[in-house]
Amino acid sequence: MTSATPRRPSEGAAAAGGDRLRAEMWTPKPAIELSSQRAVRRHNLSIVLRQVVEQGPRSRATIAQATGLNKSTVSSLVSELMEFGLLVERGAEHRGTAGRPGLVVDVKRDGVVALGLEVNVDYLGVQATDLAGGSRYKAMEAADNRGRGVEEVFDALGALAQGALTEVQAQGLRPIGATVALPGLVDLERGALLVAPNLHWKDVPVIDRLREHIDAPNLPLSADNEANLAALAELWEGAATGYSDFVYASGEIGVGGGIVLGGELFRGYRGFGGEFGHTTVEVDGLPCACGSRGCLETRAGLEPLLAAAGLDGEAVSKRGTAKPVAELLRRAQENDEAAVKALTECGRWLGVALGTVVNLLSPQAIVLGGHFAPMSEWLAPVIAAELGSRVLGGNGAVPPVIASSLGAEAAMRGAAATQLRRVLADPTLVAAG
């Protein structure tokens, strides 16, 4: 029996019985080995790139020592990463001892860049981050997106994105992807917004729409929930870098949440986890934009908070949230009774919902983000008191409540970092561009 078609040994053995040896000879083994060699190479490129990105500029010899790869392999990997435009050679390595200074390898600052875009209820934004974590461009636009149609929002978002692309390209940077942060449930696979209660949007194919508005047909695009991306930013470069298991609670027009378990974002089996803002705090409470009643965000969202403090909640979305939040903080600092009382009440509602979260998830820490971060001076002690009375197990079970260090940019930073981390995991992704 002969055949011109290569077959896998199992097929050959099953079909031909005694002809097994010959069937095995036809197996395309070199192809398999080559692909495995490529996988090893990709893996090693990633290891070397991460060394430099995470540990700072260093010599090839230092990289070899730290990674266990041999020096000639490191040299070859560094050369490839330089060809990709990810690393550069420069200056001398600073050493404590005397001796001839060697050349060091560093991240190419004028190399690749990723965009983090954000559509939120009251603003649009874009932020460009380079591989060293440097912010290379940012633009934010206050806008009441509830009052605008999807079309109008995407015209504006597209203009922001295109402006960023044009600007970073003028800086000699190479965009390697963009991720859009969205205030609702996201279908990651389709890059679509399934539902955003506060925007009153349903089933918006975000990635497809954005693509129509930018001149970058091959730029990798993705979308994710804004609080998830902000939680990742806190984990990777913010207040939670020392924690592996935390709950991120974010103050916006709504209330967002992100859960990090074992150093990774937890999405849940169906992919819709982390929706902390829709924790029920009052069974027959106020109607929520999501269609339910008594959700946390009907009490701890920005508008009820400002209203309780005697500030005009309605005017927020037209002017953006920065000014009224600043005004609330100014009044609280001056011990204005209504402002302090409103923050205390907000902290109490947050504490009630977080008590439930802690009883369920027993996290290492709670991180307050969005406008909860600058308010944490007032919120955190009230939350801690509620946790003290509501968490089973007492002191050992109550986690610390800390404030985000990234502020309003957390989601956009996380969005850009998501794209950059794809390249860190597989530097060959930028080879073709």
Place this chain on the structure above:
Amino acid sequence: MTSATPRRPSEGAAAAGGDRLRAEMWTPKPAIELSSQRAVRRHNLSIVLRQVVEQGPRSRATIAQATGLNKSTVSSLVSELMEFGLLVERGAEHRGTAGRPGLVVDVKRDGVVALGLEVNVDYLGVQATDLAGGSRYKAMEAADNRGRGVEEVFDALGALAQGALTEVQAQGLRPIGATVALPGLVDLERGALLVAPNLHWKDVPVIDRLREHIDAPNLPLSADNEANLAALAELWEGAATGYSDFVYASGEIGVGGGIVLGGELFRGYRGFGGEFGHTTVEVDGLPCACGSRGCLETRAGLEPLLAAAGLDGEAVSKRGTAKPVAELLRRAQENDEAAVKALTECGRWLGVALGTVVNLLSPQAIVLGGHFAPMSEWLAPVIAAELGSRVLGGNGAVPPVIASSLGAEAAMRGAAATQLRRVLADPTLVAAG
């Protein structure tokens, strides 16, 4: 340089420079290799034992085929497992085809057994399970443990445990461990109950106390939360065998919870996760035994449920819960208005709390256990309706609500299975006995 003391090569190399070769010669390499050989052997013993336990009786040849181990290795491993008293040889393998029937290897039913003990608010129990999952002994004792001191409860639990040990030994079985299911937070390392709100117990060294009451000084003992163990039992052999990610909600005097993520029990960073019963459903609600207010169990615990149905909640604990639960179910079946209304209200409170859980964890399924299981005919539709209105993301985000198939024995089955699984993972644990 010479030395009579063996050193590791790194020490030798660092200390003696050129004397490196000699330092390496002193390294106790054979010991390292032996330990690795033992680890491989242990691993292979586990693979063979699991094959027979999980897939049923089979020939050595079938085991070899299924595991990829060669026949002589399988024969040797089977012999060792037979020496351990875990497997036996018997009968013939049933095959669809003709030919000489071979001997099969099966779990030794009269081999090892594990005890699952339970201290709950209104009963004590013990259950002995053999390696094939067969229940070999069980005893339950209704008792109001709130009305008894710790000493008295341990006298009774010790008597139950000792009775079980004596009985299974009389059956020729060999006890390999016991796990105690407890209605509160458990310190796994110390085997201590940290706090059990409904028992009003704090810091009870359960394992140490139990040890004093049984005549088995070397029997491995452990303790865990009862709802965690019940959730594991549902995963391993109950209603949730098809699910990897679910939330188990259990009706008892209190309300218990267990979270399974990725096929494993989720405890959380601090180890106190899954306390579903202490989800806040009313901010200024009824006082809870835990010290907080408005916890789910103040509404969905058995006593408020019975009281709402017009049954005497107070008498429950003196008679055990089986009779009043049966009476409530009987009345509901006859469409007694108060009984149906009480169950509907209970379902609503559960739905409110589960809505929060689903928004946070996005699970694959919800499993109702304890007395919620026989009540699920009334509870599940109300819960599903609440989830429909409270879960963000609509149909795709709402998980099915199913009933436990193990009933009141779930925690004890899970407790015994925990011990048996230790042996499945490392059969050499029983070698010494």
